[in-house]
Amino acid sequence: AQSVAQPEDQVNVAEGNPLTVKCTYSVSGNPYLFWYVQYPNRGLQFLLKYITGDNLVKGSYGFEAEFNKSQTSFHLKKPSALVSDSALYFCAVRDRYGGATNKLIFGTGTLLAVQP
């Protein structure tokens, strides 16, 4: 079965410092990986995706993610955190065996708290 794991329930970082939110995956074949962000009282928003190509993927709001096949990881990163980045972050993998559905399988989420 395809899955993603987010080992940290919460990540705390000071504003201006670099941030990393971790994600590891378990899939058969080549993974299609995603990061979504959820702000309070709002729906999930797409940040970025990895399908193929460069291992460093750039996304919205200055975020990027590094695909590492040997470590089966897809960590989310940002060089300089903002207080407004505080939110719940979800890693997801596309279910390659879902036929036409292309549904996403989400991790449990990591709460990012950026202190001023």
Added chain:
Amino acid sequence: DTGVSQDPRHKITKRGQNVTFRCDPISEHNRLYWYRQTLGQGPEFLTYFQNEAQLEKSRLLSDRFSAERPKGSFSTLEIQRTEQGDSAMYLCASSPPVIETEKLFFGSGTQLSVL
């Protein structure tokens, strides 16, 4: 900005009652998904529509749950004889026909509380 719209935002009901939620996807999106999210967990897939056809249902979707998408536009999710375990955030998402986008657009969800 006409994003994915869900109604109601909140629903409080007593155990045993029926509830119905509505989702209006982005107009040109033919793919529609329902997910359920409980506290401390990521969204879990419930069901998928392509146009008006319901192509997949999760094992999480018991016989008390039914979803429809008449005419391939809005969708409804009904829960009959609600149980306390049904309390969750119900999320709707849509995506356009072009599969390469691989991007889901989510609504703000309907928070269900079963007392």
